[in-house]
Amino acid sequence: MSETTPHVLIVDDDPGIRMALNANFLRQGWTSETASGVREALRLIDRKSYDLVISDMRMPDGDGMEVLETVRATAPNTAVILLTAHGSVSQAVESMRHGAFDYLTKPVSFDQLRSMADRVLKSVKQQETPVAEPTVAASVPQATRNIVGTSPALLAALERARAAASTGADVLVEAESGAGKELLARYIHDMSDRANKPFVAVNCAAVPDHLIESELFGHTKGAFTGATGMRTGKFELANGGTLLLDEIGEMPLHLQPKLLRVLQEREFERLGDTRTLHVDIRIIATTNAGLAAMVERGSFRHDLYYRLNVIPLSLPPLRERMQDLPALAQHFALRFGAENRCATPQLAPSFLAAIARHSWPGNVREFGNFMRRVLSLHQGVVIDEACFDREFRPVLKQESTNPQGQMPVAGTRIADLERMHLERTLVLTGGNRTHAAEMLGVSLRTVRNKIKEYGLPPRSYA
Known part of the structure; x- marks a missing residue:
């Protein structure tokens, strides 16, 4: 890292972009170098230290992920910003999960770039101070x-x-x-x-x-x-x-x-x-x-x-992005496996096929609660369709029928239907009133009042 002026490396096969970015950083007081491709960039990274590396995502001799991986392995305190065309935004977003500081969509917005550069400088100053805690911006954000x-x-x-x-x-x-x-x-x-x-x-x-x-x-x-x-x-x-x-x-x-x-x-x-x-x-x-x-x-x-x-x-509901279910399932498997202090469970193809057959009206929250239940009750085994059936089908049955297994009879009082629906939703959410309110599209205080009105046991729905 530079001890006085910040140092940036710009990697892009387009000479016009290299010149424009170089001029922008020089005006901001940075020391700037450029590379026309991945190979040249890797040689420079091997010999010098940089506060920031800006790399195009796609170049004739490689891509920005190679640059990112090299920087993360050899200089983890160096921030990497990736430049991407609109069609490769998905790859850029994925790169942030692998440690990229941020990304910009071409044509480059110099205002956004200036803001990002300022954030890089702040994180560099904190890294150089032994007592400073790492900033949120210095790593992949938790929310991301x-x-x-x-x-x-x-x-x-x-x-x-x-x-x-x-x-x-x-x-x-x-x-x-x-x-x-x-x-x-x-x-x-x-x-x-x-x-x-x-x-x-x-x-x-x-x-x-x-x-x-x-x-x-x-x-x-x-x-x-x-x-x-x-x-x-x-x-x-x-x-x-x-x-x-x-x-x-x-x-x-x-x-x-x-x-x-x-x-x-x-x-x-x-x-x-x-x-x-x-x-x-x-x-x-x-x-x-x-x-x-x-x-x-x-x-x-x-x-x-x-x-x-x-x-x-x-935000799209889960039913409109069902292709994300396998990744979400693996995410929860890693997370809840760590919470349960056990090895990450293996998710069988039959389990992934089973979760894809449900629309998950409670969206990611419902799916996350279901995964927690499955992974907590089936530790040390391969999570397969049988695990899905054991933990999911009883809830479906309770949700779709009354205690006698029949659909509500025409002429049933509205109040009775409302109570029945509230009870089933509370069963589905494990008694969580906040989640039940969100699924029903009413306020938490409405759920509280209805529990009191219908005389439902309050301790069952804390």
Whole structure:
């Protein structure tokens, strides 16, 4: 590594791109070298140290993955940015899981490149300080490692999210329950220049109405009955970073004007305080309910919707990216095998075929819960179709019939059907009320109220 000025190696067979990138880095005060292909780049990497290597993905004598693998093996502290044409974005995303710092789609955006270069410099400075902890940007982001798959629908969502991350704009993520909205929000944070700042999440559906204002904005001692001390709100905790407003559609209507003011001005007061606090934060809101339809019904303010919907994003449900199931299954096998402190289970082709025959209406969350159950109860064996049948079919039977094995009879009271459906969903989620609420498309408080209304045993559904 250079002790004074940062050092970059630019690898591309296109002389025009090499010259443009070289000039861009020289203007930023970097020392820059270029290579016209993979072989020349590998010779330079073998003899010199670089803070950053920028490599084209496809060249006549090799590809950027060779450059990446060599750098990761010989100089793990060197950041690698890959340049890719639109058609090879999937390969670039996969390369990030192997340690690439980031990637750019041609034609190159110099604004994005400048932002990435600044992040590289920050990580270099922390690596040179013995007491510094590694930054999120210095390695593959955790959220990136947890978003598994290479289907076109998923890669398109990730590419749009990565483009959004390079801006400072607020983001609205609309997707089905269990599709991975929070993971996408963390991905945006990790890929942004706020990666080393706080990521704070608040579930708007899980906080009681009378406490959500205090949860968001904080309060002073004595602000209301029970306020025995000062509380710092989520907006203040997220200062400098990202605030995730999960299930924003559950925000009480009477609080939406105050939230709108904070989003517009980035300022607020704690409950019981007259001092105005200013924050620098990015807002990412998520919902499994169509906010546009809620606006039409009058249950969500139109001005707040337009303020949140600066960059709209969506995530495909699992049924639209079924080709990702084998990779997801292996991901969970590695993860839960480590949690259970056992060797990674072997997934038989019959098991992979069996999981592909189900649409997974609860999306990745449902599939992950199912994999946890299978891998926890069938340790030390090859996971095959018999394991699938043993752990999945009983749930299917409970889900599709009443206790007598019959479909609901016409004329059954709506309340009885509602109770039956709620009980089956709670069975399917292992009693998890939060997951049940997401699968049913209602708020957590609605599930709580229905459990109480129907007299379901509360301890069974904690």
